[in-house]
Amino acid sequence: MIRMEKVTKEYDGFEAVKSLSLTVEKGELFVLLGPSGCGKSTTLRLLNKMVERSSGEIYIEGENIDSFRVENLRRKMGYVIQSTGLFPHMDVAANIATVPELLKWDKKKTAARTLELLELVGLNPSYLKKRPRELSGGEAQRVGVARALAADPHILLMDEPFGAVDPLNRVRIQKEFRAIQQKLQKTVLFVTHDVEEALLLGDRILIMRDGEIVQLDTPENMIRHPQDAFVREFLGGEGVLSLLQRFSGKDYREEIPVEGEVLSPDCTLKDALSAMLLHGTTRVPLSGGSLSLEGILRAMRGDRA
Numbered sequence: 001m002i003r004m005e006k007v008t009k010e011y012d013g014f015e016a017v018k019s020l021s022l023t024v025e026k027g028e029l030f031v032l033l034g035p036s037g038c039g040k041s042t043t044l045r046l047l048n049k050m051v052e053r054s055s056g057e058i059y060i061e062g063e064n065i066d067s068f069r070v071e072n073l074r075r076k077m078g079y080v081i082q083s084t085g086l087f088p089h090m091d092v093a094a095n096i097a098t099v100p101e102l103l104k105w106d107k108k109k110t111a112a113r114t115l116e117l118l119e120l121v122g123l124n125p126s127y128l129k130k131r132p133r134e135l136s137g138g139e140a141q142r143v144g145v146a147r148a149l150a151a152d153p154h155i156l157l158m159d160e161p162f163g164a165v166d167p168l169n170r171v172r173i174q175k176e177f178r179a180i181q182q183k184l185q186k187t188v189l190f191v192t193h194d195v196e197e198a199l200l201l202g203d204r205i206l207i208m209r210d211g212e213i214v215q216l217d218t219p220e221n222m223i224r225h226p227q228d229a230f231v232r233e234f235l236g237g238e239g240v241l242s243l244l245q246r247f248s249g250k251d252y253r254e255e256i257p258v259e260g261e262v263l264s265p266d267c268t269l270k271d272a273l274s275a276m277l278l279h280g281t282t283r284v285p286l287s288g289g290s291l292s293l294e295g296i297l298r299a300m301r302g303d304r305a
């Protein structure tokens, strides 16, 4: 569990994070979402002390982070960034084993763990001897995730980890990561400015603007009750809509009748989400039944209706 209490970060009189208070539950995938410069990365880096807070308190599993030595604090948290940060001169095996090496695990245990993680992120053992330059963007990100998980930290801090992966592979790796997270039940803080990614992955989403919380909610509630026009516009942005345009409404129809303006059977899930945002509801009628927000989220997550 992570708790931030009135945390502020000031850079030369400019408050990048303003008196932020939040709690992230154990096993939760918590997304920090917002436009460029709103303070997402700063918030994440305050947790592992890559950025020192100006005021406020931060607790990890009930302990104030000031009570840990910085190295120990960082070891409690895997950290994954967009550029992966893999060491170019080391092969994949050595990259994944960075933290076990630091912790002086014996060679056998490290090798077994490395192999296990490689498999977990969907790469076969032939990758062990490859150098980062021989990997595609998506493969490198997978190795980055494996490395962050190596010493089995309870917490993962992820800063736009899939930002550099091409759109097709990106959706695949997002879904894979979601499955891994569900299996391992790590507490994850995930920074993104991509609404689709946030809706796809987040148990809860924090929308930030100018260093402050605009709304903290589940994806469902956020769409149902956007706090203000900023949230509504942010969620309704082109990204999500373009993704949802690929799904046909009738494939997700449920035989639950509901009142309201009936959507055409040819509508896409984009039309359905737009109608939901417009009417502030999570179910809209489609001839012969209805579409639900839950169904839309299922579609995005790749589960069939």
Ligand SMILES: Nc1ncnc2c1ncn2[C@@H]1O[C@H](COP(=O)(O)OP(=O)(O)OP(=O)(O)O)[C@@H](O)[C@H]1O
Pocket (backbone or CB within 6 Å): 011, 016, 034, 035, 036, 037, 038, 039, 040, 041, 042, 043, 193
């Ligand atoms: N070291 C620094 N010195 C001064 N200002 C900084 C520093 N780091 C960040 N800032 C400022 O703090 C604000 C928040 O930055 P932060 O990187 O947290 O934003 P972000 O939401 O992660 O943005 P992005 O999505 O573009 O990465 C920005 O206005 C940024 O310019």
